[in-house]
Structures are given as C-alpha cells and as structure tokens.
Amino acid sequence: MADDSTRGFQAGQTALVVRIPEAEASVGAWRERFDPAARAGVPAHVTVLFPFLDGSRTDAGVHSALADLLGGHPAFDLRFERCGRLPGVLYLAPEPDEPLRRLTETIAGRWPEAPPYGGRHAEIIPHLTIAQGQDDAVLEEIEADLRPGLPLTARVSSVALLVHDGTTWRERASFALGR
Template sequence: MTNTEEAATASTGHSVLVVPVPELEAYVLERTRHYDDSFVSTDPAFVHAHITLLAPFLASPTSEDLRLVEKIATAATSFDFVLEDVRLFSGGTIYLHPEPAEPFAALTAELSAAFPQCPPYAGLFEPVPHLTVDHIAGGVSLESARTSLAAVLPARCRADRISLQWYANHGCRVIEEWPLGGTSEV
C-alpha cells in the first residue's frame, strides 16, 4: 500500500499542503509534545514546524491531483524568509508571521484555484501565512511565548518544498513532497 492509499484509508485525520520549516522544528516539536503527544510523528521525513498552504486538502488525492501540485511546486521558486514577528490570532493562537508573506499567499491562492473544492480552512477563516507556535492557555501568554522564542528568533529560513502531510492521532506522516522549482534536494 502506498502512503497515499494509507492516508486515504485512515478513518480519522486529514491531509494538508504545507511548507516545512525545519529551522524551528525543535521548538514546535516540544510544544506539540506539551499539548498532545499523539500528534508527534514517528515519520523521519515529517516536519512539525510548517506554514500551511492549504488545509484541509483532499482525503484521497488522485495521481492527477498529485501531478497538479507538482506542477505548481515546480513553477514556483524556492525563497528565503524570516520568522521574527510574534503575533496573536483572536482565538488565542500564537504564531510567527513570515517576512515576506507574499510568496506563501501566492502559493495558497494558486493551490486554492487549482482545488476549489478545498477552500483554505474549509472557508472558515481568511488564510494568513503563519507558523503556529503556541496557544493562550495554561499560563501561556503572548509575552511568555515571546520570551521562550527569544532564543530561536529571528529564524532565517528557506522555503524549498511543498509537503503533503497526513494529520491524525498517532498517524502524522508525509505522503509526498515536491521541491519548489524542481531542483531542491528533499
């Protein structure tokens, strides 16, 4: 069974298209363990730190769907970005805003146009490029998050691929990846 078939047959969970951010993996992995260890992946290719492009994505992408994502990734170019600006969404999610944000927004717009049946965040929220780092809960505040992030920020990062990941309790894994520009080593 291929990873795509495994994802399609899972009874719970969903797929997402993301840009992995390995530069902040240690921090995000620690916060993931803190909140829900069942989302810690055993897949060595899986990067917990990411900027979401399109979620939820298709539960059972076809080979044609995967080729379309590959075409979009290949047409894009890899790019550098910085994560330093710690912000708060109204619902209590603490996140890092990428600079520049435009390349992420452009990829989201292109993927949304290619897959209109998959509106970003199921159409509930306007997509804002971000990397989630924490939540206002259990003594965590925006200021305490800024303090804990001070050791790793600013993070100078490179967007070099789109990763199709499956998110499920005890089942987070990479389904497939495509290099941006078709030239990155993945």
C-alpha cells in the same frame, strides 16, 4: 478513542505544508506541549492549504497537478523575526509572507472545493503555530522565551503533502518548487 493530540483530526484528512526544520530547536518543546498538531506528528511548518482533498482523492493525477503547479513557483527564503497572535494562538510570523499566500491561492484556485481553512476564515494569514488554546499568560511566557532566539531563517524549496491515518500525520509526497 482519540486523545488530546488527535482530537479534531480525521483519518483521510490531508494538508499541504512547508516544513520549517530550522525552527524545531526553538519551538519544538513548546509545540509538543501546546500544539495538538505537533503531538499528532506534524513538524514545525507553515500551512499552505488545510484541509486539502481527502486522502482517497490524492491519486497520481493530483500528485502530477501539484508537481506542475508548485514547480512553477520559485523557491524562496523566509525570516521569522516576531511572534503574532490570533485568538488563543501564538505563532511565528513569516516574512515575506506573499510567496506563501501565492502558493495557497494557486492551489485553492485549482481545487476550489478545498478552500483555505475550510472556508472558515476569509483572510489567509501564513503562520507557524507554536501554541493554541492557552490563556494570554502562557502565550506571553512562551513569546518571552522565544524572543531572544529570533530571527530564524529558512529556505523553502518544497511543499509536503501530509495525510492523517487516524492516529498520526504522515508525509505522503513532497513537491519541489522551481529553482
């Protein structure tokens, strides 16, 4: 039976993410408490595409296509200067977010059967989730704690393919961006 950290995730689900290790020291403890993805093994990240293809479909051909697509996008730098909100969600807002949007659009264009957010949301909003499912008072407390540590900067040079094994998320592959 799934506990709170894995509820909603299914074995075989995949995600394409940009890891942001530079944010772990600031957001790691909050994410462990308030982000189910963190409790399921997902590091601090900005999602490029979730859900992606079922893990059984991510064969050598898909890996090769991802390597080609992502290798055509240059590496880039991000700054996280502020928090943002979606209903019940607190996140760090990456700036600029356009390179992340382009990555999402490129991959979703190649695999239209894997639309961003499963097609639930029309707009792509790149973000690094810190907390979800909490009331405004908790989100305000977290944001107040994080604000003095901002801005954070990160270099994005690859996209990781994560796969859920039924218990935790694991990296299956990493694809370098162009230089």
